Amino acid sequence: MNIHELYMKQALNEAIKAFDEDEVPVGAVIVHKDQIIARAHNQIKTLKDPTAHAEMIAITQAASHLQNERLNECDLYVTVEPCAMCVGGAILARLRRIVYGANDSKTGACTSAINLTKPGLFNHDIEVVSGTMEPDCRGIMQEFFLRKR
Numbered sequence: 082m083n084i085h086e087l088y089m090k091q092a093l094n095e096a097i098k099a100f101d102e103d104e105v106p107v108g109a110v111i112v113h114k115d116q117i118i119a120r121a122h123n124q125i126k127t128l129k130d131p132t133a134h135a136e137m138i139a140i141t142q143a144a145s146h147l148q149n150e151r152l153n154e155c156d157l158y159v160t161v162e163p164c165a166m167c168v169g170g171a172i173l174a175r176l177r178r179i180v181y182g183a184n185d186s187k188t189g190a191c192t193s194a195i196n197l198t199k200p201g202l203f204n205h206d207i208e209v210v211s212g213t214m215e216p217d218c219r220g221i222m223q224e225f226f227l228r229k230r
Contacts, residue, residue, distance in 0.1 A: 085180050088112055088158040089214045092182075095122040095135060096160045096221050102127060106221045109135035109159040111143040111152070111176075118155070119143040135159060136167035140174050151175045160218040162189030162211070168197040171207055178208040182218025 082090075088110055095108025099122035111119040119142035124133040136159050144150050156178040157163075157171055163179060168190040171179055179191060179198065190197045191209045200206045 085158070085210060085213045088117070088156075089160070089180065089182060089218070091117060091120065092135075092158045092160050093214065093217055093221070095120055096218070099123045099135070100221060100225055106225050107135045107159065107161045109139040109157060111139045111155050111157050113143065113147065113152070113155045118146045132166065134164065134167050136163050137170050140170050140176075144174065153177060156180060158213075161185050161222065162191050162193055164188040165190040165195065165197060168207075172197070172203050172205050175205050176207055178210065180210040180213050182212070182214050183222060184211065184215075 091110045092108040096106040099108060100106035104123040104126055108122045110117050119139040121135045121138035123135050125131060136157060143152055143155055152174040155176055157176050158180045160182045162181045162185040184193045186193045188194055192211060198207050198209045
């Protein structure tokens with residue numbers, strides 16, 4: 082198991098929590114200097130907040146943990162490709178890297194629907210690693226939506 086898989090497994094654990102709470106099963110962790118400093122899952126329905134995506138909650142936790150709005154030395158691991166809001170948050174936080182599992186053809190903003198991480202597009206570039214544990218990340222989403230039908 083490589084380092085990206087190790088942290089993605091933790092993000093998947095968060096996605097399982099969301100699944101169990103009847104939330105869209107997206108999980109995220111933020112890593113700083115080889116230590117997880119934030120972990121979150123979608124809580125949109127629970128909090129009645131359309132911005133309560135796993136990534137946004139994790140960014141807030143990480144900034145609080147580091148007592149800094151800049152997360153330059155941090156990596157975000159998330160089970161599904163982040164949307165435009167979450168990529169925007171990652172850019173504003175100056176995250177170093179986004180590692181995600183499954184593509185999101187409808188709202189993904191790293192490569193799929195739009196690419197907000199294109200180098201030079203904004204004042205901060207974020208490295209993107211896609212496809213980490215993709216079958217597991219895609220599988221939990223598929224299972225969730227199959228149960229909804």
